[in-house]
Amino acid sequence: ISKERVIAEEERAIMESSSAARKRTLSLTPCLLSFLFTVSSHCHVRTSSDLAFTSPWLRTSPSSPAPFRASTCSSLRTERQIFRLQMSKKRGKKMQKVRIDDLLVERGLALHTKEAMALVLKKLVVVEEGKIPVDSVSTLIPSDANVRVKGRHVPVEERANMEQEAGFVLGEEMEGLVVAHHGSRVLVQVEEQSKELLTKLEEPAAHINTHDVRSLRYSCALNPSLKEIGVVTGDRVVFAPALGGDMTTSERSFARGVVSKRLERTTVLDRPSKSISELNVNDLQTVGAEKVLERTGSRKVLCANLDQVVLVFASSPPSPLLQLDKYLVASSACKLSQIILFNKCDMLEDDDANLNAQERNQLVSAETLKVYQRLGYPVIMTSTRTGQGLEELKSLLHNKTSILVGQSGVGKSSLLNALLPQANARVGALSEWSGLGAHTTSHAELHFLPSGGNLIDCAGFRDFATWHLTLEEVQQGFREISQAALDCKFRDCSHISEPAEVCGVKRALEEGKIETSRMMNFRYIMNEVTA
Ligand SMILES: Nc1nc2c(ncn2[C@@H]2O[C@H](COP(=O)(O)OP(=O)(O)OP(=O)(O)O)[C@@H](O)[C@H]2O)c(=O)[nH]1
Ligand SMILES: [Mg+2]
Ligand SMILES: [Zn+2]
Structure with a gap:
């Protein structure tokens, strides 16, 4: 269809441009008239075969496979246009000005002069970001000027390709x-x-x-x-x-x-495309090399242009604090800010009867989250059943792009539905047998919130990989540890073998400024990175 359209368009343009050329000559001074009339009567359109001229864009473009397309622009150029272009080139650097309609065709921004004229009349042509006004098709502009067409980002040829492929x-x-x-x-x-x-x-x-x-x-x-x-x-x-x-x-x-x-991305939430178990662990050196490779490339991008992550937890299914610390490290390495959310507050006192005090201290709970509140993270308690905390959540999401992350079954989709019932996201009950989520959501989906802001609901995942990060990135993810490390005597202090006299982190731990659970998780993640 599109090929036929292009050819029809081409034929019409040929007819019109030659008649337009005649009309223009008639309005010129009588002394030039006889000479120009001779020229214009010879001003037939060349066919693509006898044209040596091709626009620079066409020459450099690697993606113009179909020959009929490559010929489209050049065959539409009349001798008059080519003459004008050659003249402006001959005049040298002093007078490199060309007509805007010719330039639009030359650069592939318009298919032919008629289209160029329409673009100019509709005031869609912007030269040097508006510094040079374009009043008519005959406006002369520097041949190297920056020209764009509003609402059009792709050269016409590529567009023709897109149309043909789409059908x-x-x-x-x-x-x-x-x-x-x-x-x-x-x-x-x-x-x-x-x-x-x-x-x-x-x-x-x-x-x-x-x-x-x-x-x-x-x-x-x-x-x-x-x-x-x-x-x-x-x-x-x-x-x-x-x-x-x-x-x-x-x-x-x-x-x-x-x-x-x-368009350009501001931030990305990504993770390595391989898990640590997929690396060749038998050869330590290979692992090191592969890690460097993962750090510099081969990452899987989950979402783009986020402002913040909402880390969602619940008492059921429970999550270990290590998971929370890993989420914090990974999201801070992606330069995203964090909100910690504890959902299902309506069932706080329900279970955990068979857990001892120590086990309870290693799980995310209203009690253990106080540590994170003291560290300055926003922590909110919600329930989609009673509506608790939803207004606070709404205000934290206002005019930001946020993503809900957390393991399956903590209630991410339920939170989205509570804020935007029309999203009608699918919600799945926990498995009675394992007490775990049923992996109900499978794709990341963005929703516009009526109160302002965008919210992405995605599939649940338990673990956020941190093994591919650098030591600095891990330390940055633990705010109180990176603060205390400023007092370490050596810049490359491991905070393990060094005595407390030279290690600020060890001193802070002894003074109770760093929680033991945080230090344990820091060492665990550091170990994974250096392994
Ligand atoms: N008691 C209680 N149950 C909730 C609450 N929010 C969600 N649930 C229940 O938790 C279960 C899981 O909810 P989902 O919203 O599907 O969880 P999800 O995090 O989206 O899970 P995936 O899509 O699998 O990652 C459902 O049975 C919900 O009814 C809450 O505030 N209180
Ligand atoms: Mg879900
Ligand atoms: Zn130290």
């Missing part, structure tokens, strides 16, 4: 947020488009259901160039929705589109 015609490009990713497809939502619905969601009487919320999403394929670099939940992207937005057929209720570009 439908694309509309104007826009910016959106990836709210979920499933293999090679992503769901994209546009915040501005969802604003109206979001304000309605805050009205208690509004009858808005899950379908209304989800119908604002576009199911998008990825431009081939993005398959390599990957797109994950939380990524800001540029995408083009299908023109006409027909929401029927195979994609169920979703409109379709193609993601053309991933």
Whole structure:
């Protein structure tokens, strides 16, 4: 379809550009008229075969496989245009100014002069970020000026490729947020488009259901160039929705589109693509080398552009404090701030009858979390059953992008539903036999909160890998230990073999400034890193 469209477009442009050239010559001074008329009557359009001229963009582009496309732009250039371009080049450095319409075609920002003219008239062309005003198609601008078209981020040729691959015609490009990713497809939502619905969601009487919320999403394929670099939940992207937005057929209720570009990420939550057991442990040196490799590359990105992580725990299923400390270390290495949340407060006094005091001290509980509160972490107690702590949670999430992490069954999806009932996330009961969660949620999904802010609910995982981090990163993750380490005599102090006289950490431990459980977990994680 798109090939035919391009060819039809091409034919129309050829007709129009030659008639436009004639019209323009007629308005010129009579003394030039006879000479120019001769030129314009010869001003036929060259075919691609007799053209030696190709735009620099086409020459350098590695991704223009189909020959008909490579010829599209050049065959549309009239002799008049080529003459003008050559003249402006000949005039040398002093007078390197070109017409804006020619430049748009030359750079592949418009398919032909007619399109360039339309872009200029619609005031979509920005030169030098607005420093040079573009009033008409004949505006002269420096040939090396920075030119962009509003709402268009991909050269026309690449767009044609995208259309052909997708099998439908694309509309104007826009910016959106990836709210979920499933293999090679992503769901994209546009915040501005969802604003109206979001304000309605805050009205208690509004009858808005899950379908209304989800119908604002576009199911998008990825431009081939993005398959390599990957797109994950939380990524800001540029995408083009299908023109006409027909929401029927195979994609169920979703409109379709193609993601053309991933915008820069501010932060990523990632982990090594291999677990420590997958490294070759027989050879210590290999392990060391592989660790360096993991540190510098081969990480799996879970989510992008987060501000903070909400670490979710509950009395059932219980979590060891080591898990909390690992979450803290891993998230601080990703430069994210943390909120500690203890859920299911309605069942606080229920179980733990068969645990002794020491075992209880190694589990995350309302009691043990006081240590973390003293260290300055925000700690909140919630219950999705009684509504306790939900307002406080809402205010901590306000206008931030946050992710709920925690092992399966602690109530992450229940918390999301409590804040946004229309999310209608699936919730699963704990296994009666093991007391563990049922791994109900399987994908990371981002939701716009009506009170402001984005919240990602994801699959539960018990362990956050920390073995690939550096010693500094681990120490940074323990705020009171890195504070005390400032008093160590040696910069590379291990805080193990050194005596208390030279080790600030040991002194702080003796003085009770560092909890024993924290020190134990610090040593455990350090061991894993140095092993
Ligand atoms: N008593 C009590 N139960 C809760 C609370 N919040 C959630 N639950 C229950 O805990 C169980 C697990 O809840 P989910 O929301 O599915 O847990 P999850 O963390 O999303 O689990 P995964 O998706 O498997 O990672 C369900 O049976 C919920 O009803 C709470 O505040 N109090
Ligand atoms: Mg869940
Ligand atoms: Zn020390």
